[in-house]
Amino acid sequence: MMPRRQPNVMVFNTNQESEKGRKAQLSNIAAAKAVSDVVRTCLGPRAMLKMILDPMGGIVMTNDGNAILREIDVKHPAAKSMIELSRTQDEEVGDGTTSVAILAGEVMASAELFLERNMHPIVICSAFRRMLDDAVDYMEELSFPIDPNDRPSMMNLIKSCLGTKFSSRWMELMCNLALDAVNTVHLEQDGRTEIDIKRYARVEKIPGGTMEDSRVLSGVMINKDIVHQKMRRRIENPRIILLDCPLEYIKGESKTDIEISGEADFNRILELEDAHVQRLCADLLALKPDIVITEKGCSDLAQHYLMKANVTVIRRLRKTDNNRIARAVGATICHRPEEVKESDVGTGCGLFDIRKIGDDYFSFFVECEAPKAATILLRGASKDVLQEIDRNLQDAMNVARNVVFDPRVVPGGGSIEMALSQALVRKSKSIEGIEQWPYRAAAEALEVIPRTLAQNCGANVIRLMTELRAAHASGDNATMGVNGITGELIDMTTIDIWEPYAVKVQTIKTAVEQATLLLRIDEIVSGLAPQQAGGQQAPQPPAGGPPGGMPMPQ
Incomplete structure (x- = not known):
């Protein structure tokens, strides 16, 4: 009688982690997922807005990831690190602040299964970095060149950026404002290109009038x-x-001596x-x-x-x-x-x-x-509307600026993420050793972008994602993505939805590198001892308790 064949079971022969290190890593993953869930509904053209009350009593209404996260007060150190992630993305490329938070949370969540099965975090991080290198190489193959001096092409690119924003109602006007401002401050000097939007393209917000009264001044x-x-x-x-x-x-100052006699x-x-x-x-x-x-x-x-x-x-x-x-x-x-x-x-x-x-x-x-310096005069109904339009306009100007420095684009609508995911999943089968599993999990985490787009526009997520995977299975339909308005599968080239290559590369790099950083943390230690009333240091806890009054991870 032949013995029964045992089913394939993943067994990881690595050193057992301490329970303390496992708790810190799982706590960081939970914090990253929580921050990611905050902005998950703010992705895509059907995105919802968040209303935030700031400490001074003001109100912020926006769907910009960076604007939302910087107003949130969190205590967990990993959550604070995730918020810094969005701010870094905004300073570097000016767009993709929501995508980077969502993607970082999903990549972190993909590591949870392997930590529970005692895979060492260094092995997981190594697989993640390997996946990142392959993703960047493959994305270069999928990118398309674009001419920054071709105004219709640049307009289509900026429209793709503004299509997910509140100001999409005034799409044509906003695109012209952003493009005119960037062209005005564009300076070629000594063989180098300078486009300093923050310093020389100032936005003046004046409540009143109508949005159509807005314009870029040649001065x-x-x-x-x-x-x-x-x-x-x-x-x-x-x-x-x-x-x-x-x-x-x-x-004169106080040392000045003046003698007055009359x-x-x-x-x-x-x-x-x-x-x-x-x-x-x-x-x-x-x-x-x-x-x-x-x-x-x-x-x-x-x-x-x-x-x-x-x-x-x-x-x-x-x-x-x-x-x-x-x-x-x-x-x-x-x-x-x-x-x-x-x-x-x-x-x-x-x-x-x-x-x-x-x-x-x-x-x-x-x-x-x-002029080489411009003022954008914005008119609108109220200060809240003008602030949101200002944030949208900054994103649009950064998109135009990025393309000048790196004139390449990739298809939007989640198509590039799905194409990368399917290509990397296919490549994972050729990887030997246990790194194959976290490599594959991180590749599948890229699907969170098209899946979130489908969720936010009310589509049948399971059916749409199945169709999208099937379309990308052969590797030939890299431009098939999700129409964020209708929730249908469509070729992005037919509706001119493009995203700057620099923004997408920065998004994936930042998200994966943040995940590898947080996964290597095995303990959260407080460097501050609690203070008693009167400024005296609190007594140390007895032996066996947390050292130095260290709070447990939230």
Whole structure:
């Protein structure tokens, strides 16, 4: 009689972990899954919004992953690390903040089964890193080149980004705003490309009007009025001098010794102060400026001299605004009036104008020849709407910026994740040893993106995912994905849904590397001892308890 064949059972011959290390790892996985679940409904064009109450009593309504997670107060250290993940993604590529949190949570969850079966975390991390390297190599093969100067292609790409946002109602307008702003601040200098959106593409949000009133200015707008009502409020082709020093007499400090013996001495001091201010103004007026802008103060006497010379003055400007004006009009910010030269005067502005919008006065430096700095004027119903549109616009500008630096795109709608998943699952069969199983689990974790898209649009998830796997089984239909609006299977090239290659690579790299980092933690130790009232340190617990008053992982 032949013996019965035993079924295949995964047996991992590794060293047993301590129970303490297992608890820390499972606790980290639970925290990562919890953070991931918070933003899971915020993915795709049918995404829901979250309403968050901040500590100051304000309200944030958004579906942007980074904006949501940075407002959440968590105690668990692994959850804090997951929140940092989203912030890092936002700073690096500006988009994909929701996807990276969801994917990191799913990759972490895929390791739970192997930890329970006593597989060593180092083996799991090694398999994850191997999967990551293969995924990046395969994604390069699936990428398509794109011309950053082809406006229709760039518009389609930005529409794909904005299709999942609140501002998708004004899709055409928002795409034009983002693309115009990026093209304005695009600077080619000394063989290098610079697109500094945060510093030179400022968004001014003014409640009121309609969204259609929004536009990109070919120059700079600042929330400042002139210092004297008799100064000119509209100047064509002005000569502009920028300063970061005060136009007033600076009083001496406490160590200054002045001996006054009579009324004539006091008058002499005042005359010296007036002469100093007059000399400052004379140095400026020698260059025949139309506008003088300073980051510091401007005394009444300086205003008088400059107003008599028909010069307009704006004072107490922020450093960031002064830098943008300097770049827009071609001026140089000077530190002393006597050092200003003719080459420091800005002449690139076509029109200076002061207009009243709502209750505030704004100074416009527009019609610049080569601004290289832009102001995006956003109008809308309320501050909450404008804040959300601002966040969406920042994502759109970052997408356009990423493509300039890396002109490659991949199909969206979860198609690239499913294509990677199926290709890596096929490759896992050729891997020898126990690393095959975590490699395969991490590859299958990539399916969380198309699955979440299907869930959020109300589709039949099991049927749709089965059809999608079947479409990608041969490896030839890498562009088949989920239509996030209708919940149907569709070729992404037919509806022009694309995503920047840089964003997708950064998303997968960040998520997998975060998972490998958290899985290597075998103990959570508190470095702070609890303090008693009065500032004294709490007594140490008896032997056998947690050291140093260490709280157990939440």
